[in-house]
Amino acid sequence: MLFNSFPFLLGFLPVALVLHALVARYRPGWRLPLLALLSLVFYGWWDVRFVPLLAASVGLNWLVARGFSRSRPVLLIPLAVAANLLVLALFKYAGFLSGLLGLDLPRLSLSLPLGISFFTFHHVMYLTDLRAGRAPPMDLTRYALYIGFFPQVLAGPLVRWSEILHQFDEAPYARPDAAERIGRGVMLLCIGLSKKVFLGDPLAAYANPVFQAAAEGKAPSVVEAWQGTLAFTFQIYFDFSGYTDMALGLALLFGIVLPQNFDVPYRATSLREFWRRWHMTLSRFLRDYLYIPLGGNRRGLGLQLAALFATMTLGGLWHGAGLTFVAWGAAHGAGLAAVTLWRRAGLSLPAGLGWLLTFGFVVLTWVLFRAASFEAALLVFKGLFGFAPVGHGFKWRALLPAALVALAGPTAWAAVHRLPPRPWLALAFGVLIVVVLLRIGDDANYEFIYFQF
Incomplete structure (x- = not known):
């Protein structure tokens, strides 16, 4: 079920809310x-074959955690983390790695289970913290809910156990702010849907033809290259931040507060700031569970730069089994290393110039993220840098409002906390959800981009 689909909005969600309210009371x-x-029902709706995988993943990792809590064998958790990563690699990277290494192995034809990257990282976070003495033992029900809670199981946000475990024991409808939470949850769901349907999806019609043509070896014109690249820049933001807003809103409806994942990233004035604002929970995971264990900034400048580069390169590989994703991550690693050297030298930039350079860098590197191959990316880059016919007919109708909202607007989380509880506001959101439902019924729905990761 897509969050932006009738089966979810008019079927699963109302039934789930009614059952939850009755049980809570x-x-x-x-x-x-x-x-x-x-x-589990939500996850199995996609493909019931993957339910045993998720259930086995939860059960086996919980048994590992339980076994460690009882006798603390030294190698148990490192082996469990390695096993989790091996399963992820089997489903996501087996074909890529065999081709990269030139191995003549039988080609595995495995469907990629939705959300496997996200629930694998949740296992890694909990088991690592348990081994370090930071995380407490959980019973099986709580652990299953921590890993598989349906608003965040498919595409995050990546939630630390410490951010959610204490909320499981609350009585959500007995809180004095219960009605306010529900109202904000509904508003976040509506805003997230609107961002996806009215801003993100229309941009796909600008970006997809350009990158599809490049994948087929057709060089885009300068106008087409810039149109497609800018369209994807804003499409991926509204697609993913819209999903996150929906996830946060849905979780609030069930009494759970999830961490924010975006903070107007395209307003960042440095690449370092961009990664503090973009996919914030992934950035935090990479920092705490990869960058710092690799040495971080505690063991000299050389190791810090190497750790930055390695962390971002592996972060790129996490996004997809392809060298273009690796190159995208490596580019950001090199960019962060350059920013670190610039700061170490005591240099600074005016905020406007810093924003321009950061935004330009992010836009250009999105080409590597979106392109099907290096050859396709090169064709788009040729258009971007003027090594192609100029072309004509730049389409701006969907780009302009998207750019204004992304660059000037507040986050959905900030907006719903600023809006006063008023009858007219409830009416406005009621009208909005009706319009969104009509749009969903009229147009083809796009899956969320991050579901493939």
């Missing part, structure tokens, strides 16, 4: 098992 002890069951 009359059988509060059943609330967590119900949420875990609803999450």
